[in-house]
Amino acid sequence: MASGPQVGGLREALNDMFWLLPVPFLLILASRFGSMLSDQAVVAVVLGSAMLMTTGMWLRAVAGRRIFLAGALRGGSPWYRWLRGGAGLAVVSLLAALPLAAILLVALARPSGSHLLIGLVVNVPVLVLLQRFWARRLAAHAVPRFQPVLALRLALAVNFLLLFLVLTVAAVFQSYPDFGALTLTEAMLSQAGRQQAESGLLQGLMQLAAAKDALSWWLGQQMLPGAMRPGLQLAAWAVLLATNAMVIWSYLLMCSSVLTLLHWRSWHPGTGSS
Amino acid sequence: MITETAHHSLAGNALRALLLLSAFAVLAILAIDPRLLDRFAFSQPSYEIILEGQRFRVDGEAAEAMARQATGRADLGSARARLVVSDLLERELDSLFGDARARVPDYADWYFSLTGEYARLSMLILQRIGLQNHDGLLERAQELIFHGGEFADRLGSIERLVEARLAVQAREQRAAWIADLRQRLAPGYAADTISAAPVATLSLDDLAAEFGGHGSSAFLSRISASAAGAGPMGVAAPLLARMAARPAAAGLVVGGSVAARSASHGVARAGSAGASALGCAVAGPAALACAALVGGAAWVATDWALLNVDAWRHRDALVADWEQRLDRLRMELEAAMLAHYDQAIEAWREGMRLEVERSFSPLESIRSIPPAPTAEPRMAPGKP
Numbered sequence: 001m002a003s004g005p006q007v008g009g010l011r012e013a014l015n016d017m018f019w020l021l022p023v024p025f026l027l028i029l030a031s032r033f034g035s036m037l038s039d040q041a042v043v044a045v046v047l048g049s050a051m052l053m054t055t056g057m058w059l060r061a062v063a064g065r066r067i068f069l070a071g072a073l074r075g076g077s078p079w080y081r082w083l084r085g086g087a088g089l090a091v092v093s094l095l096a097a098l099p100l101a102a103i104l105l106v107a108l109a110r111p112s113g114s115h116l117l118i119g120l121v122v123n124v125p126v127l128v129l130l131q132r133f134w135a136r137r138l139a140a141h142a143v144p145r146f147q148p149v150l151a152l153r154l155a156l157a158v159n160f161l162l163l164f165l166v167l168t169v170a171a172v173f174q175s176y177p178d179f180g181a182l183t184l185t186e187a188m189l190s191q192a193g194r195q196q197a198e199s200g201l202l203q204g205l206m207q208l209a210a211a212k213d214a215l216s217w218w219l220g221q222q223m224l225p226g227a228m229r230p231g232l233q234l235a236a237w238a239v240l241l242a243t244n245a246m247v248i249w250s251y252l253l254m255c256s257s258v259l260t261l262l263h264w265r266s267w268h269p270g271t272g273s274s
Numbered sequence: 275m276i277t278e279t280a281h282h283s284l285a286g287n288a289l290r291a292l293l294l295l296s297a298f299a300v301l302a303i304l305a306i307d308p309r310l311l312d313r314f315a316f317s318q319p320s321y322e323i324i325l326e327g328q329r330f331r332v333d334g335e336a337a338e339a340m341a342r343q344a345t346g347r348a349d350l351g352s353a354r355a356r357l358v359v360s361d362l363l364e365r366e367l368d369s370l371f372g373d374a375r376a377r378v379p380d381y382a383d384w385y386f387s388l389t390g391e392y393a394r395l396s397m398l399i400l401q402r403i404g405l406q407n408h409d410g411l412l413e414r415a416q417e418l419i420f421h422g423g424e425f426a427d428r429l430g431s432i433e434r435l436v437e438a439r440l441a442v443q444a445r446e447q448r449a450a451w452i453a454d455l456r457q458r459l460a461p462g463y464a465a466d467t468i469s470a471a472p473v474a475t476l477s478l479d480d481l482a483a484e485f486g487g488h489g490s491s492a493f494l495s496r497i498s499a500s501a502a503g504a505g506p507m508g509v510a511a512p513l514l515a516r517m518a519a520r521p522a523a524a525g526l527v528v529g530g531s532v533a534a535r536s537a538s539h540g541v542a543r544a545g546s547a548g549a550s551a552l553g554c555a556v557a558g559p560a561a562l563a564c565a566a567l568v569g570g571a572a573w574v575a576t577d578w579a580l581l582n583v584d585a586w587r588h589r590d591a592l593v594a595d596w597e598q599r600l601d602r603l604r605m606e607l608e609a610a611m612l613a614h615y616d617q618a619i620e621a622w623r624e625g626m627r628l629e630v631e632r633s634f635s636p637l638e639s640i641r642s643i644p645p646a647p648t649a650e651p652r653m654a655p656g657k658p
Contacts (some may be wrong), residue, residue, distance in 0.1 A: 011283065014290040021297050028301065032308035117305035121298065 009132065016128045019262055023254050027108055031117060034109030035197040035206075040066030042105070042199045049101035049254065050094060051216040057093035059267065061085060063149035081085050093272040095255065104250035106205045109197065115170045120251055123163055130155035146204070150265040152259065156252050163248045164241075171240060179218045209243075216240045290639065320634065322475040323459065325452070325482070337476065341634035343454060344481060345627060349484070352623035358443055359436055359573045359615045363608055366432045371604040374419050380598045381418040386585035388578055419596065426652035436615060445624075448486030474636035484629040552658060 030045065037045065065085040065182050073080050131230070134151035179187040190215035197203035220236035260267060304310055321337040323330040332340070384390040397411060416425070455478070 011287050011290065014287060014294055017294055018290070018297075021294075021301065024301055024305070026531050028304050029311065032311050113308045114308075118302060121301045124298075176358050253463070 012025065013128050013132055016131075016259060017125055020124045020128065020255055020258055023258060024124060026116070027104075027120055027251070028117055028130060030105055031108040031112075034105060035202070036039045037199055037202065039199045039201045042202045046098065046105055049250075050097040053097035053101060053253040054090060054093045054257070056253055056260045057097060058090045058255075059260045059264075060149060060153060061089045061093055062268075063146055063153075064162040065089065067146055070170070073233075086186065100253065101247050102205060102241075104254075106202070106209050107247045109202060110195065110206050110209060113170075113174065115174075116167065116247070117162060119166055119170075123159065123251070126162065127155060127252070128259075130159050131259065134158075135237050138262075148263065151254065152256055152267070156256055160245075160248055160252055163252070164245055167244045168241060171244065176217045176220075179214065179221050182218070184215065184218050187218040190214070190224065212239065212243065226263045234271075292543075319537075323453060323476040324475060324479065325459070332459070336458065337634065338637055340455060340458065341630060341637060343458075344451065344485075344630045347447065347451045347454070347485070348623055348626035348630060351443070351626070352619050353439055354447075355443045355619045355622070356616060358439055358614060359619070362436055362439055363611055363615075366435065367604055367608050367611075370428050370432070371600055372426075374425075374600055375597055377419045377421070378593050378600070381415055381596065382585075382593050384414070384418060384582050388574070388581065391577065391581055415596075419600070432611075438621070439644070444486050447481055451485050452482060476633055476636060477496050478633055481626075481629045481633040484626050498567070519602055571634065 015272070032043075034042075062085045065083065069080055070084055073083075089244070131152055134154040135148060138147050138151050138154075177191075188211040191210040194208040195203055195206040196212050197206055216236040216239040218236075219232045320331050320333050323337070323340070324330055385394075393412060393414070
C-alpha cells in the first residue's frame with residue numbers, strides 16, 4: 001500500500017527529467033551551431049530563451065509578492081488585487097531575462113571546453129531530485145499554496161551553489177593563454193580577434209566576452225610586486241566567477257521555467273488572498 | 275488489483291528510467307563532442323581552407339582530393355625538376371667538354387714540341403732530385419685542356435644555372451598548384467555555399483611556401499645543405515685526380531715513359547752531336563767552339579727529328595687517350611652532379627610530402643595515403 005505514492009513520486013520525477021532533457025540538448029545545439037546563426041536567428045533565440053526564463057522568474061516573483069501581501073495586508077483589502085503582480089512583474093522579469101539569455105548564448109557559442117556542457121547535462125537529475133527533496137522537507141512547514149515554489153526556490157539556490165562550485169573547480173584546473181608578455185590592449189584584441197560568427201551581432205557580443213576573459217586572465221597573470229598582485233588576482237577571479245555565475249543562473253532559470261510550465265496549475269499560488 | 279497496478283507502475287518506471295539513462299548517455303556523448311551532431315545536420319563534414327589569406331569552405335571529399343592532388347603535384351614537380359636538371363647538365367657539360375676536347379690537339383702539339391720535351395725533361399729532373407713534388411705534366415695538361423681555372427669557373431656557373439633553374443621550377447610549381455586549387459575552389463566551394471561549421475581549418479600557406487621552395491635564396495640554401503657542401507667543383511676535384519692517375523693508353527705505353535724515351539733520345543743525340551763535333555777537328559784553335567756549336571745544333575736537330583718521328587707514331591694515340599679520359603671524366607662528373615642534385619630534389623620532395631601530410635592532417639584518410647615510390651631519376655650511365 002505504501003509503494004503507491006512512492007512509485008507515483010518517482011514517475012513524476014522521471015517525467016520531470018524527461019521534460020528537462022531538451023534544455024541541455026538545445027544548449028548543446030547552440031554551442032555547436034550558434035556561431036552559424038544569422039542576426040535574425042540570434043535575436044529569435046535570445047527572445048525565445050528570455051521568454052522561457054520569464055515564465056519561471058515571473059512565477060517566483062508572483063509567489064514572493066503573494067507571500068509578502070499575505071503577511072502585510074488584511075484579507076479583504078482591495079490592494080491585494082492591485083499589488084498581486086501580473087503584467088508588470090512579467091515585463092520586469094522579461095527585462096532581466098533578456099541579458100541573461102544573451103549571456104548564455106554567447107557563453108555557449110564561444111569555443112570552450114566540454115566541462116560546461118557536461119555539467120549542464122548532469123545537472124538535470126540533480127535539480128529534479130533537489131526539488132523533490134525540498135518539497136518533502138517543506139511539507140510539514142510551508143503553507144501548502146507556496147510550498148512548491150518555495151521548494152523550487154531552495155532547490156535552485158542549492159543547485160546554483162553546487163554547479164558554481166563544480167565550474168569554479170574546473171576553472172581552477174583549466175589552462176589559460178599566457179599573456180605575461182602582452183599589454184592589456186594586446187591581450188584583449190588578440191582574444192577578440194579570434195571570435196568568429198556568422199551574425200555580426202553575435203560576433204560583437206562574443207568579442208566583448210572574449211575581451212572580458214582576456215581582461216581577467218591578464219589581471220591574473222600580472223606579477224606585480226607588493227600588495228597589488230593578490231588584489232589583481234582576486235579581481236580576475238571575481239570577473240571570471242561572476243560570468244560563470246550568470247551563465248549558471250541563466251541555465252537554472254530555463255530549467256525552472258520548464259518545471260514551472262509543467263506544474264503550472266499545482267504550483268501557482270492562486271489569485272485569492274488566502 | 276492494487277498489486278497489479280503497482281507492478282505496471284514499477285515496469286513503467288523501469289522503462290522510463292532505462293530510456294532516461296539512454297538519453298543521458300547520448301547527451302553526455304554529445305556534450306563531450308558536439309561535432310557528432312554534424313553527421314545528422316549535414317551530409318558530410320566541411321573543412322575551412324585558408325589560402326593566401328582567403329578562406330574557403332570545402333567538403334571532406336574535396337579536401338581529400340586536394341590533399342591527393344598536392345601529393346601528386348609534389349611528385350610531379352620533383353620528377354620534372356630532375357628532368358630539367360638532367361637536360362641542363364647534359365647540355366652544359368656537352369659544351370664544357372666539347373671545348374676541352376677541341377683543346378686536346380693543342381696539348382698534343384705541346385707534348386711533341388721541343389719546348390714540351392725539354393719541359394718534361396726538366397720536370398723529371400726536378401722530381402728526381404726532390405725539388406718538385408706535384409705532377410707538373412698533369413698541371414700543364416689541365417692548363418692546356420681545361421684552361422686552368424676556367425674549368426672551375428664554368429662548373430661554378432653550371433651550378434648557379436642549375437640552382438636558378440630549380441628555383442624557377444619551384445616557383446612555377448607553386449603557381450601551377452595554386453592555380454589548380456583556385457580552379458577547384460572557384461566554382462562551387464565559396465565559403466557561403468556550405469553552411470556546416472568546419473570540422474577543422476586547413477591552412478595551406480605553409481604548403482604553398484614549401485612548394486615554392488621558400489623563395490629562391492632559401493631553396494638554394496637547402497640544395498647546398500642537402501649535399502653537405504659538396505658542390506660540383508667538390509665533386510669534380512677527385513674525379514680529375516682519378517683521371518690523372520689513370521694509366522696511359524697502350525699506344526703511349528709503347529712509346530715509353532718520359533724517362534725511357536729521353537734516355538733513348540739522349541743516345542741518338544749524343545751520337546749525332548759527337549759525329550758533328552768530329553768534323554770541327556780541322557778548325558784548329560777554334561775547334562772547341564766549333565764542336566760546341568755544331569754539336570749543340572746537331573743535338574737539337576736530332577731531338578727535333580726524333581720528336582717528329584714520335585709525333586708521327588704516337589700523336590693520334592695521345593689524342594685518343596685524352597679524349598677517352600675526357601669522356602670518362604664527363605660521364606662520371608655528370609653522374610656525380612646528378613646524384614648531388616637528385617639528393618637535393620629528393621629532400622625537397624620529402625619536405626613537400628611532409629608538409630602536405632601536416633597541412634591536411636585533420637583528414638583521417640590522408641594519414642593512410644601510402645608514400646609514392648621515389649621517381650627514379652634519369653641518371654647518366656656509370657652512376658654508383
